Amino acid sequence: MISEMSDGKTKVQTLPCDHAQAMQRIDLSTFRGLLENGHGLDCYCPGCRQWAHANLPDLVRQGLGDRLIRESRPRCRKCGSSGEWQVRPPVPRFDGARWMQ
Numbered sequence: 001m002i003s004e005m006s007d008g009k010t011k012v013q014t015l016p017c018d019h020a021q022a023m024q025r026i027d028l029s030t031f032r033g034l035l036e037n038g039h040g041l042d043c044y045c046p047g048c049r050q051w052a053h054a055n056l057p058d059l060v061r062q063g064l065g066d067r068l069i070r071e072s073r074p075r076c077r078k079c080g081s082s083g084e085w086q087v088r089p090p091v092p093r094f095d096g097a098r099w100m101q
């Protein structure tokens with residue numbers, strides 16, 4: 001959606017449902033930042049070779065919302081290895097039929 005402003009400059013508005021907001025600055029460095037931007041967080045344990053899904057709402061509730069992800073390391077509950085974070089971008093909320101239009 002593009003509308004002309006009174007000073008002659010063109011203002012570009014993006015809809016809330018538009019995922020192509022490349023210029024928008026979003027904070028993905030903290031657990032809260034991921035949660036608020038619809039990202040998920042998984043961690044991989046090299047010891048067990050298994051993936052686990054991080055419960056972001058729970059982490060934020062525990063007061064870890066402002067913790068920098070790269071400065072905190074997940075630790076495996078099974079083997080004690082330190083794991084690796086893997087950020088999961090938001091999944092588009094379109095169903096297959098609408099994608100094909």
Ligand SMILES: [Zn+2]
Pocket residue numbers: 045046047048049076077078079080081
């Ligand atoms: Zn493990």
